[in-house]
Amino acid sequence: MSNTSTGKTRLKTSAMIASIATEGQATRSAPFGHALTALAAERPDIIGMTADLGKYTDLHLFAKAYPERYYQMGMAEQLLMGAAAGFAHEGAVPFVTTYAVFATRRAYDFMHQTIAEDNLDVKIVCALPGLTTGYGPSHQAAEDLALMRAMPNMTVIDPCDAIDIEQMVPAIAAHKGPVYARLLRGNVPVVLDEYGYKFELGKAKLLRDGADVLIISSGIMTMRALEVATALEADRVGVAVLHVPTIKPLDTETIVREARKSGRLVIVAENHTTIGGLGEAVAGVLLRAGVSVPFRQVALPDAFLDAGALPTLHDRYGISTSVMRDNIKSWLA
Template identity: 65%
Template sequence: MTPTTTAKAKLKTSAMIASFADPGQKTASAPFGHALARAAESDQRIVGLTADLGKYTDMHIFAQAFPERFFQMGMAEQLLLGAAAGMAETGLIPFASTYSVFAARRAYDFLCLDIAEPNLNVNIVGGLPGLTTGYGPSHQATEDMAIFRGMPNLTIVDPCDSVDIEQAVPQLAASEGPSYLRLLRGNVPTVLDEYDYTFELGKAKVLRRGRDVVLVSSGLMTMRALQAAKALEAHKVDVAVVHTPTIKPFDSATVLAELAGDRLAVTLENHSVVGGLFETVASAVVTAGLGKRVVPIGLPDAFLDAGALPTLHERYGLSVPRIVAKVLAELG
């Protein structure tokens, strides 16, 4: 799929499907939907399901390509996951899409007991993870990873961009056991193609080296971490960036190797500072006995406001200027 370029216009948040791409940034359209359709061409076991959200989770691309393998379950998330479990029991490989808030809050028990406990290959695709919509707490999944991290057998993937998503889909299909993919949908930025990067399930990757600061990030915050690293060059601050697309199982070895030494360590995530990447990294640091301070950049432990995404990202510290200011303040 060839990346396109977004129109050079003011970034908007009009509804659920607002893009977080910067004006003029290189993007790819519906990378999840296209990747799933490509994977299904070579594996007839792959099926797609959604809870009345095909258009808003890019599942409609798969539905158009394979209508006989697509199942519209309606606004019934528990039914969605129960049906996916039954399909997996017969040997199929379901990808089931809904919004992250509904998968985590409404259907947790069905995912836990119907899918995770028997370790079935069901792939949950959650739209609007973290702060990727301006619709407020009913649709902002700011605590989804915190909810899911304690579930045995469940793999959690928080992709940065279209490259991550396109490469993750076939690997998730081929992997045993259930997964939860924090979906970036619509016009998704293409970032990692400039860093000699390849997605590997369960692996973190060092995208750039730096002597002063180490930014450990996941999801769309890896894009912001890379942008902040470049901006900090103007302040004579040399920044390393470590991308951790798989939150569970976590690649502690790669991350801890980068955190050794006296550089400032900062985590960046589009998620609450409770229960997500920050606490995953902090736990690994303590367990390894590093005695290292880790500074979190993430969403507050609160229900967030509604509004335009650029405004909200600035308000809650996810924008590049806020990241730069935080790092400079920590460096003193």
């Protein structure tokens, strides 16, 4: 596929399930499926449910291990959420998987009325978040965080890599109440192992410090932020990276503390539209706390995004490492 915005040629990749890993990057296969299967050995109350997408959400591993606890509901996401609520009322802990667009757009009212209002123990884990597929607006969940942040009782998580996902699974299973978590599936990059990281629900983690820029990020954009920080070392630019895996409830104390350190440009980076996600959440936190800093967003535009190969789209919409690096350099100039 030709990249008309840069003049470069990109290798063609599968638009639906292309890996977000860079060439040569360490990955782990199906971290969610493996983590849930391992946890279910200790938790007989855990069940797996999906809407015809077990293979594409890595839930097929759970199905193979526990076929009697696996429920394939067909292409009926509203039924999926309603049935999950019923199981939760009877004491089960359903882990429900589908694509993020189908949960947040098609089944929103069912999550709102049957799961969230009753504060039920349902864990909704959704693949293809943000711009992690090239199949166009029908499959790109660019606004899912905004929708789910607005739902009362709902905890919202955006993990960075395989380690985040593996550690997230037992944490959300132990949490009482509904959870919406974005899911990276297939061969998922391993990034956080170099930083002594441990996932804690509701906690942001400072992965590295720097004197010039603070990047507050979630999901795959934490991976990009770390890559940018390394790249900018050659230009003597010190970049701090604060990873925020839990979007709701937000770790306001850590965000305010780091943003208050003087002399730094604060950038929020997210694989989500500029409207209603982490960027606006952080901006609101800083405004209410009286913290006045130079502030920028790296995010997807408020638009229906194109279809195509992911590397091309990430360049086009400013969330690739190279474009993000160049933009930060221009903001500091």
